[in-house]
């Protein structure tokens with residue numbers, strides 16, 4: 001019996017489905033940062049209380065510098081204390097911890113916070129022990145998380161005198177022609193969302209640089225789609241262009257994209273701002289209890305960590321194609337990932353069978369139209385996947401030792417034959433009974449015409465034989481599928 005040729009829709013008629021809406025990396029499938037709010041709050045207390053009066057250029061500040069360098073080293077980073085005073089001598093510097101990226105090491109994601117105090121504060125717990133330790137929590141969170149881009153954690157002094165250390169640091173990146181995906185700034189974080197009593201100045205607030213409009217959508221995606229934070233005034237807010245002014249401004253001036261996190265809308269909203277009582281006790285009082293500060297720190301960590309991961313990675317884009325006749329070749333090699341090679345391609349052929357590999361072959365057992373789906377993993381995080389589908393039509397193929405499987409006949413578009421075809425008579429071995437009737441032509445005023453209608457009449461014996469053949473065919477197909485599964489080791 002003649003087999004219909006495979007009608008290949010792939011590459012001819014049907015195209016792969018449009019890439020899944022993947023404007024952003026699916027950060028929701030990545031490991032959560034391993035630092036609790038309590039651990040962060042405790043570290044803010046420890047750092048700010050053991051380095052009181054850390055005004056730039058003082059021994060207290062130098063001790064704080066060394067403490068931060070030691071902590072970052074312990075996390076496995078390459079740490080440098082970078083001198084930043086004009087001419088190289090003077091009190092300005094940054095503790096810079098770096099870890100090379102895997103696929104895009106020449107592009108940097110920079111995290112920045114200042115750790116110096118103004119002269120009139122003592123502990124500087126909120127300004128900026130909080131941002132200082134948020135950076136350390138981020139460094140810890142990324143310590144065992146591979147990234148495509150190079151991570152840079154920069155703790156600055158000289159901020160309170162006018163971002164004196166971050167200015168030359170950002171300028172040096174510009175002069176050296178270094179690419180920066182974004183600089184993420186942290187100054188006064190954690191009294192945001194939640195707090196015991198929400199007021200008009202509260203929010204876990206985020207901003208972006210003045211030409212970084214695209215970051216608004218990114219921040220909304222991470223905070224509201226991935227983390228499901230409340231998109232409500234005075235809770236979590238994406239506030240648009242940066243109205244705060246800290247070390248990230250130094251990077252913005254150089255033309256680098258920037259982002260900024262803070263708890264409360266302005267520095268002045270915090271009653272301990274630049275006052276001697278900027279202490280843990282003051283933070284607890286403003287937040288309404290330590291547990292609120294802890295949760296606020298944790299939420300800030302989640303928000304910035306997943307934002308950074310999204311900046312570091314692009315979701316893969318899957319493409320599926322099929323070619324061939326009979327044994328079809330399925331090809332996902334047109335898939336791509338902006339940060340590196342795709343990984344871990346799997347196929348679902350739509351007939352209950354699957355395969356692994358970028359290019360695979362498959363032959364359908366039964367006639368029909370199938371949707372085959374390619375699932376493609378991200379080069380860095382294979383759990384983050386995109387899929388693409390391709391439609392194929394298969395006529396089926398002969399079963400071993402059994403009758404061939406034919407494609408289902410197309411719906412008749414012509415009147416039934418008035419006499420049995422030779423082929424029907426021969427292959428079906430059915431008795432054909434016909435009768436003659438008169439029907440009126442569809443044309444208005446048309447004449448009646450004679451139509452001979454026939455139907456096949458099978459004997460009970462013939463029907464039983466047909467059932468038996470169909471059963472045998474089904475069993476043979478099931479055996480073949482089982483054997484195929486066994487061969488694949490599934």
Ligand SMILES: [Zn+2]
Nearest residue numbers: 127128187188
């Ligand atoms: Zn500050």
